[in-house]
Amino acid sequence: MTDKKKNIALTGGAAAAEALKQINPDVMPVYPITPQTPIIETYAKMVADGEADTEMIQVESEHSAMSATVGASAAGARAMSASSSQGIMLMAEVLPIASGMRLPILMLVSARAISAPINIHGDHQDVMFVRDSGWIQIFSENSQEVYDNTFIALKLAEKAGLPAMVIMDGFQTSHSVENLEILEDSIAKKIVGEYNPKNYLLDFENPKTFGPVSLPNSYFEFKRAQIEAMGGVIGKLIEINKEYSDISGREYDLFEAYKMDDAEKAIVVVGSTAGTAKVAVDELREQGEKVGLLKIKLFRPFPYKQIADALKNAKQIAVLDRTVSFGSVAPLYSEIANATGKKDLQSYIYGLGGREIFKEDIKKLFQDNWENKKVKYIGLK
């Protein structure tokens, strides 16, 4: 029976809900906007069925959802939310308030395209839009990583005193049923632990204020402190990853280097496409081609040093972005160029608004000439 319960098949959204059930947060303000995801749908049912006793607050908009999450977290509760696409857009004003107030909020995100034109499908435009909001951002490849990252990001947020997003690909992961192993409840509970906030509003013995006015004589210092806190995240994540890997038996690191040891041509990719790309790499390797891939997990803060090291032997590098930065280079490309100091990387844009990407596309791009420095588009009609 125990074994049976450990190996299950769930959508990425339901896998996030399964982790939430074991975490059992105090408060979860949510707004069921379209496009909502199976995350809230599944978790709300669990709470309604008495499997968790989170106070679910159904608010009137995503802006309110994040505002109420900020309020609950500042009061001293373990508070979380979930969102996607236009929901993230509406929350955008409140996201830097959460990080500026240094609240360890956890948010599950099913990353999707943003309007206009209207599109509910998967890409990374929503989460890339808020990449400078001061939140930790961790990407997931599949249901298993969504589940595991939910615990890892919660620990990290609470240790770093910063909010964190666990990101899954809209549809490709959020709505796909896949195998995963889940932790025993007792082990999950031990990982999660009791939440003891250092600073919170309902601490009447030590009254505090959150988010007050800070004028030119102090604002800059607050931001500097926030930069410091973000800088400390990588070290903390390395520790948490190690602990979590030991407990779960699944290896977690800042990124995943796949067949990179002797790779001459390497691609950098993030999210569910990494899975498809691994199959492409495997097949090319069988033909004797020295190819590999680097899958980014932690995107904010960006682990420049470690990633530069992982890419140092690759002769040629291509970066795949599932988003755009209008009038500039794509975000992941920009980070990899910065990390490696190489200006001659190949940039690919793919999958906007849910456009499919196939293994054959990835195999083909490895055959491309990566030296003409022009941005290329995969699957564009």
Place this chain on the structure above:
Amino acid sequence: MKLGKKIFEIIFHARGGQGAKTAAELLAQAALLEGKFVQAFPDFGPERTGAPMKTFVRISDEPILTHEPIVDPDVVVIMDETLLGIVEVSKNLDEQENLIVNSTKDRETISQKTGYVGNIFPIDATGLSAEIIGEPRPNTAILGKLVNITEVVKLESVAEVFREKYLDKIGQEKTDKNIQAIEKAYDSI
């Protein structure tokens, strides 16, 4: 399955609301029960009742890494005969592979409408479910036929998963009848 292929791939064609997604997930859970690796996902789009939709299932003895849509299926299931001739159902489906259609039409008519000349298995899953369950629910019944032809999972696994998932929701009688419909479709010629 084609030579060298490690993952068994199924495409369900249906109309929104006919339960293709449920059928796909039941099949995936049945395979999981047998220790297999699975993937079940709809061809993503706004779910509109009555509109043509596709859903995919992958089953394998090894972990499944890819996240691309299925383009080279081993079997195609059509849940609604009004889709014949409307959607392309036989792309990359070889002659020795299988097309299962919920229909009262004969093989020849289906072949003409789809242009597919391989193995065609018509089954009146709507009629069968109406007769046994008392409701037109072709999605469960058609699984019986699929299992019979492909042997990709055991019939008992499908029945067990169905029971586990639906007993509390729809009660003993309806659960039994659904399983009966699956079994009858399995036995049908």
